[in-house]
Amino acid sequence: MTDSWTMVPVGFIVLVLLCVLQAEGQSFPKACTALRPIYLIGNAVPDRYQLPRGVNLIYDDEGYVHAFSFSKQAQTLRFPASNILTRCSIFPEEFSILVTLKLPPNSVESIDNEYIFALMPEQSLEVKLGLRLSKGRIIFDYTDYKTTPGTKRTSVFKVADIFDGKWHTFVLTVTAKIVGLRVDCKEQKYQKLRRSFPAWLNTTNNNVHIANGKTLTNQFSGLLKQLILLPGSDASRLACPSLTPSLPTISRGWENDTPHPGKPSEVEPKYSDLTCSWASSGKVVFDIATSSLRTCVGGIWQSVTDLQGEKRQKRLDYLEQYQNIITTTPAIDVEVFRIQEEGLFMAMANYDSQVMSKQPSTIYKWTDGKFSQYQNLTTLGAQNWEHFVIDRKFFLAVANYGISRDKSSTSVIYKWSKRRKKFRVYQEIVTYTARDFEYFKIEDEHYLAVANHAKGTKLRIDSVIYKYDRKSRYFEQIQTIPTTAAYDWTHFTVGAYHFLVVANAFDGVSTRMDSAVYFWQKGQFIFAQSIETTGATDWEVIRIGSDLFLAVANAYNYGPQNHRKLNEYTVNSTIYKLNLQLKQFEKFQNIETNSIVDWETFTVGNDTFLIASNAQHDSDTSASVVYRWQGVEKFVPVHHLTDSVPCTDWESFTEKDVTYLINANAKSTLSQVLKVKTW
Ligand SMILES: [Ca+2]
Ligand SMILES: [Ca+2]
Ligand SMILES: [Ca+2]
Ligand SMILES: [Ca+2]
Incomplete structure (x- = not known):
């Protein structure tokens, strides 16, 4: 195969790399969000x-x-x-x-x-x-x-x-x-x-x-x-206090607005004039003066928005288009990071697969509330940026896919120069169609895992774990782990234990195959559990309370199980929950996704959200979708981002108490920053 970008299945690569300008503009009527009661x-x-x-x-x-x-x-x-x-x-x-x-x-x-x-x-x-x-x-x-x-x-x-x-x-x-x-x-x-x-x-x-x-x-x-x-879907959660109301029905004494025989009262009684006693906990009134809902909790009328703590918790209302990022070439990945005393930065992994040569990937700096171009770094098929800090020094590593699957590629670690205020090449690492760098720290030692995707026609190749050597001050190889068309490494901890999970995408016949979880023991990673995936491209860790979940992005359904090639992008992406007793991840929830490449989790106030990227987004139905954790209802879709561009990566960040989401568009040169509007 001479064209390194033409990997079987073709669609799978198209998913990530095809550069097609997306027609802009949606003619949908506007959905109603941002409503007051x-x-x-x-x-x-x-x-x-x-x-x-x-x-x-x-x-x-x-x-x-x-x-x-x-x-x-x-x-x-x-x-x-x-x-x-x-x-x-x-x-x-x-x-x-x-x-x-x-x-x-x-x-x-x-x-x-x-x-x-x-x-x-x-x-x-x-x-x-x-x-x-x-x-x-x-x-x-x-x-x-x-x-x-x-x-x-x-x-x-x-x-x-x-x-x-x-x-x-x-x-x-x-x-x-x-x-x-x-x-x-x-x-x-x-x-x-x-x-x-x-x-x-x-x-x-x-x-x-x-x-x-x-x-x-x-x-x-x-x-x-x-x-x-x-x-919002949870007025009852807000309106009903956590303590069980002793008198669940509205009873005498709940409201005491003075009767006006024969003449209606002038205004709704003010909530403050109404009796709220311990016995009437859970009673709800609508305060017309402030257009807010108030509930009686333990003898005090509280605004429903005050219930979850002294400070009113923010709730996500909708996502607003905030900034267009026009890139020179499509973007496959974005990384948002902070440099002490410098501020907020963002690195885009840029690559135009039509031009098989070195191309700049752009670093942006958050200036006056917007991202502006800061520095260009030369990359070759950039797939992923990873930021990390060692001894208060700031690094950025790029996984380069390279020019050809037959040749090795050079992935690069850059270091921030305090004096020049720029990133400069620090170390080069030989990789094979690298898809992902994953940084993690175990007991004061620093590690990088690289996901090598393929070598020529071989998909089952070694991915490599590197450790930062304190003497040489470079990353050195300490372990290889056989992976199959690996797309992503994700590190997580459970208590004092360290884990890595790999997303294996394709075994040459089918995208339905096993991905694997490894755990760290005595200086190396050991196989722990295999999990069947379908063209896996990403693992996302979600923590809710003391529970740990792993969500897999199943991107593409190709192989004998789908020999008629029906709806290849429509796949169940599964969320697994860790069973601590059995030390196993167990299926928790299936979510149907459409050309997902990335799951991203973020929080607003007390709520946990998951966003599914939709890399194709070729129809009204295939936009990125935001899910919210709703306890017994699990993850529930709450926003359908029909106005967003097709994207392979989402990241979230918070600046001045406002949460933003940013996406990377692998189909065109328009990526977006969205602002989370709250109420
Ligand atoms: Ca990213
Ligand atoms: Ca990763
Ligand atoms: Ca992710
Ligand atoms: Ca992401």
Whole structure:
């Protein structure tokens, strides 16, 4: 094979290296994020002195609350969806709805298809999204506008308890594929949603109906106190205190707004005027003055955002395009690092496979809130940059694929010159189509693992572990480990133990093969466990609490198991969880990915996220996807980055308390920095 870049399977290389300019611009309607909590009743009933036909504001003696009741004439109570979704037309993919209501006593049988709210087109009786009560059940209606527009689907929760003539609060939470229901802060129930993600629910020319579904028979017959649409899928987690509420239903003494017989009160009672006692923990009010949700915890009204600590924890809202990085050649990898007393830097591994010669890879420096070009370093098929520090000296190592698989390549370690404020060549290492450098430290000693990909037609070759020699001050080879078309080494620790896991991509016949975990013992790495992978390109370590997870990026499904070559890029990328007793990684969750090359984990506030790169991104459905850790729900997709470029690598960094994500685009010369917007 003379063309070193043409590796079998061809598509696998195309995935990473093909330089095709990506058509820019997406014509999708804008999805709604960055929402504040929206008081839906207030939008339908803006003025309490001019109540719409059929709407009454009553004072409930039992609960000491004002609430709305609806007679048959209120069957058209509605407002345009554009009133609340002002900057966007796609209904949020992820949201919560909080409802405080009181239903007639013993109404399990009598309440039959009564809508609390419904999103409906102006001209039809279709319910695109709705919440109704029927025969002792709470029913969530939804539609999937991407694949099956017009087909209503339902999720049904049996909750006969709330049809008892008392006040109740429930929160319905919707993520991409899961709907959860929590009544009175009790245990959350979950159901799977049968819809695609994103479902693209366009709200243009749609109305939000309150307490009706456009027809007489769908009229809500209970009292409605609160009906709030909240951004994010976890309002119940925020609204419900961690301590178990001793009185889960809303009870006398919860609200004590003064009754005004015959005349509605002027404003919603302020949360501060409401009684919050130990006994009423878990009660939730919506504070109109600050548009925030407050909950009663241990005798104090707290904003829901204050619950997780003294300081309000930030929550990821959406990702905003922040800076375009125009590179001279496509970028395969990016590394973000800090140099003491100098600041934040970023190195791009640049390579244009059409030009088989040395090319510059660019180092950028963060200046005035943006990355600007700082230094060019000559590379040859640069695949990966790795930054590390030894004795307060700053290094950067580049894994060079080289010009031909028949020849060795020279990968280079650079050292930061304090005097010249530039990186200079420090050591050259002979590699074979190197894909990855992994730096790690074991007991004050410094190591580098290189992933050698192939030698000529041979895919099973040695990858090498180097150790920094204190005398010579160079890295010296200490161990070789046979790998098969190795793509990535990832180091991690479990307690005092050190591990390396390799991503083996292709054995010459199939991409479905074993990758392997090794552990460090007496100065060398020893095989510990094999894990079947499918064109593995990356391992990512995720720590949540005391749990350790390993996520594999399965990039490409090629071989006898897919002899018809169907959807070769659509593969399950698996997350494994370490079982400490068995000292084994066990399958934890499968996530379907599309041409993934990199998993990247990052945190915002208390939340852990995973982002899946999608190197091809050749259609609307194959963008990078952000997943959030949601406990029992595992990792749940929360953002679909349709506006992002195709990319082989994501990195995250935090500067001045703001989290950014940066990607490397192997298909064109446009890479991006995204800014994490929080609320
Ligand atoms: Ca990287
Ligand atoms: Ca690595
Ligand atoms: Ca990664
Ligand atoms: Ca990465």
